[in-house]
Amino acid sequence: MEILTDIPSGLGARTQSMRSIPFENLDPETQMIRFDTKYVFPLKRLDRILELIDHRYAVVDFYGTRVSAYESQYFDTAEWTFYNAHHNGAANRCKIRTRTYTDTGLSFLEVKLKNNKKLTTKKRKMLNPELGMLEQGEGFISSHTSVDLKVLRSTLYTTYRRISLVNLRKQERITIDYDLKFCFGGSEVSLPELAIAETKNDNQNQQTVFARLMRNERIRPQAFSKYCVGVALLHPCVKTNNFKELIRELNPQYL
Numbered sequence: 159m160e161i162l163t164d165i166p167s168g169l170g171a172r173t174q175s176m177r178s179i180p181f182e183n184l185d186p187e188t189q190m191i192r193f194d195t196k197y198v199f200p201l202k203r204l205d206r207i208l209e210l211i212d213h214r215y216a217v218v219d220f221y222g223t224r225v226s227a228y229e230s231q232y233f234d235t236a237e238w239t240f241y242n243a244h245h246n247g248a249a250n251r252c253k254i255r256t257r258t259y260t261d262t263g264l265s266f267l268e269v270k271l272k273n274n275k276k277l278t279t280k281k282r283k284m285l286n287p288e289l290g291m292l293e294q295g296e297g298f299i300s301s302h303t304s305v306d307l308k309v310l311r312s313t314l315y316t317t318y319r320r321i322s323l324v325n326l327r328k329q330e331r332i333t334i335d336y337d338l339k340f341c342f343g344g345s346e347v348s349l350p351e352l353a354i355a356e357t358k359n360d361n362q363n364q365q366t367v368f369a370r371l372m373r374n375e376r377i378r379p380q381a382f383s384k385y386c387v388g389v390a391l392l393h394p395c396v397k398t399n400n401f402k403e404l405i406r407e408l409n410p411q412y413l
Contacts, residue, residue: 168205169204169205169208169225169321170225172205172208172209173208173217173224173225173321174224175212176208176212176215176216176217176224177212177216177326178216178218178224179216179217179219179324180218180219181218181219181220181221184218190279190280190282191277191278191279191280191360192277192278192358192359192360193276193278193358193359193360193361193362194276194278194356194357194358195356195357195359195369196355196356196379196380196381197354197355197356197372197377197378197379198352198353198354198355198377198380198382199353199355199375199377200351200352200353201336201350201351201353203353203375203377204334204336204353207371207375211323211367211368211371214325214326214367215323215324215326215332215367215368216323216324216326217321217322217323218322218324220259220261220262220322221261221262224321225319225320225321226259226260226261226319226320226321226322227259227261227317227318227319227320228257228258228259228260228316228318228319228320228335229257229258229260229315229316229317230255230256230257230258230315230316230317230384231255231312231314231315232253232254232255232314232315232316232385232388232389233254233255233310233311233312234254234310234311234313234389235305235309235311236309236311238313238396239305240252240254240385241313241385241386241389241396242396244385244386245386245396245397245398245399245400246400247400249273249274250271250272250273250274251271251272252269252270252271252303252305253269253385254267254270254299254303254305254310255267255268255270255385256268256285256291257282263287264284265284265285265287266282266283266284266285267282267283267285267291267294267295267298267299268280268282268283269281269282269298269299269302269303271302271303276362281298281302283295283298292307292308295307296308313342313389313393314340314341314342314385314388314389314392316339316340316341316384316385316388317338317339317341318335318336318338318339318384319335319336319337320333320334321333322334325366329359329360330357330358330366330367330368331357331358331359332355332356332358332368333355333356333358334353334354334355334356335353335354335355335356335384336350336352336353336354338352338354338384340384340387340388340391341392342392342393345392347391349408352408354382354384355368355372357369380404381404386401387401387404387405387408390405391405
C-alpha cells in the first residue's frame with residue numbers, strides 16, 4: 159500500500175504550537191465505552207478549527223508525535239455480515255479489525271460494538287507481530303462476538319493520519335483523521351482532501367465546545383464509517399443503496 163504523504167506544513171506547525179498532554183497521562187479505558195459523533199469537512203478548514211479551539215483543548219503527544227500514522231485491516235464473513243448490518247441500519251452491530259500504530263509498531267486486534275442506544279464499546283487485545291492473527295485471536299473474538307474466527311477474511315486495508323485532542327477538563331476526546339487511503343486486491347482509493355472529526359463522550363451531550371464550534375462553522379454531524387465507505391468504493395459486489403448519497407457527496411470534492 160502507498161506510504162502516507164507528508165504532514166502538511168500548516169498542520170504540523172499548528173499542532174506544535176498547541177498545548178499538549180502526554181499520552182501516558184491519559185486513561186486509555188475512557189475511550190473504550192463512549193458515545194460517538196462524527197463530522198466530515200474539507201481538510202483545508204482544519205487549521206482554522208484547531209486555531210479556534212486552541213485554548214480549550216490540548217493535543218495528545220504520543221511519545222513525541224502529535225500527528226500519528228495508523229494502519230487498519232478489517233475482517234468480515236463471505237456474506238458481508240458486518241458490512242450489511244451497518245448498511246441495513248441494524249441497531250446492534252459489530253466490526254473486527256487489527257490496528258497498527260505505525261510510529262511505534264504496536265498492533266491490536268479490536269472488536270468494536272455498537273448497541274441500540276448508540277453506545278460504542280471497544281475491546282482490544284495486543285498482538286505479537288511474530289504470531290498470526292488467527293492463532294492469537296480465536297478466544298478473544300469468541301468471548302465478545304458470536305462469530306467463528308475461522309469464517310473471517312480480510313476485506314479492507316486503510317491508512318490515515320490522526321490528531322488526537324482532549325478537553326482540558328478531560329470530559330471529551332476528539333480524533334481528527336485525514337490523508338485517508340483504502341486498499342484491497344491491488345486497487346486503491348485516496349481521499350487526501352477529507353477530514354473526519356469524531357467526538358468521544360461518556361454521554362450524548364451535544365453542547366460541548368467542539369459541537370458548538372461545528373455548528374458555528376456550519377459543519378453538521380454526519381454518519382461516516384471508514385470501513386463501509388472503503389468497502390463500497392472497492393467491492394462492486396456489495397449493495398450500496400444506503401451509502402449512495404454519501405458517495406455522491408464525496409465525489410465532487412474528494413475523489
